[in-house]
Amino acid sequence: xxxxxxxxxxxxxxxxxxxxxxxxxxxxxxxxxxxxxxxxxxxxxxxxxxxxxxxxxx
Numbered sequence: 001x002x003x004x005x006x007x008x009x010x011x012x013x014x015x016x017x018x019x020x021x022x023x024x025x026x027x028x029x030x031x032x033x034x035x036x037x038x039x040x041x042x043x044x045x046x047x048x049x050x051x052x053x054x055x056x057x058x
Contacts, residue, residue: 038056038057039056039057040053040055040056040057041053041054041055041056041057042054
């Protein structure tokens, strides 16, 4: 495994933050932000039993 020393010069900045610092914040986010829930859409037709799938919303 290769690791960049923390005292090495900054090569990439995002919003004035060192990329290494940004990556640590990114891994600290809740899983709902990284993997949003999937919502399934269904429609029911009057007089019929069950539901028909309209697909998923990601």
